[in-house]
Amino acid sequence: TAPASLFRLWALEIGRSRLGPVRPYWLDRPEEEYDNLRAALQWNQGKDGDAKLGLDMAAALGRFWGIRGYLHEGRAWLSTVLSKVDSHERTLALGKTLNWAAWLAYFQSDYGAAHTFFEESLVIFREQEYKQGIALALDGLGEIAHYEGDYKRAISLYEEWLSISRELEDIQGTATALLFLGYS
Numbered sequence: 001t002a003p004a005s006l007f008r009l010w011a012l013e014i015g016r017s018r019l020g021p022v023r024p025y026w027l028d029r030p031e032e033e034y035d036n037l038r039a040a041l042q043w044n045q046g047k048d049g050d051a052k053l054g055l056d057m058a059a060a061l062g063r064f065w066g067i068r069g070y071l072h073e074g075r076a077w078l079s080t081v082l083s084k085v086d087s088h089e090r091t092l093a094l095g096k097t098l099n100w101a102a103w104l105a106y107f108q109s110d111y112g113a114a115h116t117f118f119e120e121s122l123v124i125f126r127e128q129e130y131k132q133g134i135a136l137a138l139d140g141l142g143e144i145a146h147y148e149g150d151y152k153r154a155i156s157l158y159e160e161w162l163s164i165s166r167e168l169e170d171i172q173g174t175a176t177a178l179l180f181l182g183y184s
Contacts, residue, residue: 037057037061040057041054041057041058041061041077041081045080045081045084051081051084051085052085052093054081054084055081055082055084055085055091055093055094055097056093057081058077058078058081058082058097058100059093059096059097059099059100061074061077062074062078062096062097062099062100062101062103062104063100065077065100065104066100066103066104066107071104071107071108072108074100074104075101075104075105075108078097078100078101078104079101081097082094082097082098082101090123090124090127090128091124091128092124092125092128092130092133094124095120095121095124095125095128095130095133096121096133098117098118098120098121098124099117099118099121099125099133099136099137099140101113101117102114102115102116102117102118102121102137102140103136103140105117106140106143106144111144111147111148114140114144115141115144118137118140118141118144119137119141121133121136121137122134122137122138122141125137131164131167131168132168132170134164135161135164135165135168135170135173138157138158138160138161138164139157139158139161139173139176139177139180141157142154142157142158142161142180143180145157146180146183146184151184154180154184155181155184158177158180158181158184159177159181161173161177162174162177162178162181165177
């Protein structure tokens, strides 16, 4: 339990990191310890493991999988982790895991799966009143709507995303939402 808990805490720290000046560390360090992170994820899926810890780890590693291009492996881990948790426990960790499952599916052009995961995560984020998550899900849903040619829906989603980004004083989110509105 101790090694798995240690790597869970470390994975959570990776997930909390901002992509700023410390970015190389938060990309290189997980790469160096990736076998240990995999082992901790695997252990948490076993009979002695804790599925909720695995959920936390998978949500925290989503950014790493996306940036490093481990899309297939990340989706496989997310699928495994999601199959082990009670989806009726509408936790923030579940919302974050679903959101990363959505983004990795989106990056692989699996828009149907991405849409479903974004919608599920959005419901949970709204229930939890987690505005950063709501903004991320709206972004993803807006991009899918835009890709599918539903510009009216895309604009509506982007406008809500913009409003939340401004409320959160998220400069990057605000700028990106404005950019995407300009494309629509």
